[in-house]
Amino acid sequence: MGMKELAAKVAAEHADIPANKVTALVRATLKALHQELTDTTEKTVKLPPLGSFVLVTKAAGEDDGEGRRKVHLRLSKPKDEAEAAEGAPAAKNAEKKAAKAASPERAAKKAERQAGKADKQAARKAAKAQKTES
Structure with a gap:
């Protein structure tokens, strides 16, 4: 699912909010989440309705000058289950x-x-x- 599909889905559920505002809000939310994951030094960042993001930093290899950072998302179970x-x-x-x-x-x-x-x-x-x- 891309940005447009996600924004369209949210806009369809909330017809009282203009589609361009929904798109801007989704972009701003994801940008803030990206910034938080980039800046944090914690190993786990919890976002209750979605799950938790586990940040893994791998050491630099012989050829690479920098280490690699990976983010894994562990989805939380739906509330009913x-x-x-x-x-x-x-x-x-x-x-x-x-x-x-x-x-x-x-x-x-x-x-x-x-x-x-x-x-x-x-x-x-x-x-x-x-x-x-x-």
């Missing part, structure tokens, strides 16, 4: 947590751990008291 993908594991995890919390075996293990901790602390205090007496 992202929400659906995130929603299923979240519900599954909530069910697992609820099942674990209600388990009597879990409560018994927890009480056992706490008793063990209390015994260790008592032993440490006794050893410390015995040390100070000597």
Whole structure:
């Protein structure tokens, strides 16, 4: 898709804005994005609705005088798919947590751990008291 096709597509969706204004706006937006990617020293530039741009700089070769810089775009998932993908594991995890919390075996293990901790602390205090007496 070229600049003209992109501007025409946006202009068709927004009939209240003149086509020449849409073209100018698209050009200005892409120019600002290009400038940001050119000037930045960060390895990743995130643009939430689109994705993230990963900047890779390769060292100069023997013949070349300068290093090469490449920009990779990692597109973000569409919102519908992202929400659906995130929603299923979240519900599954909530069910697992609820099942674990209600388990009597879990409560018994927890009480056992706490008793063990209390015994260790008592032993440490006794050893410390015995040390100070000597």
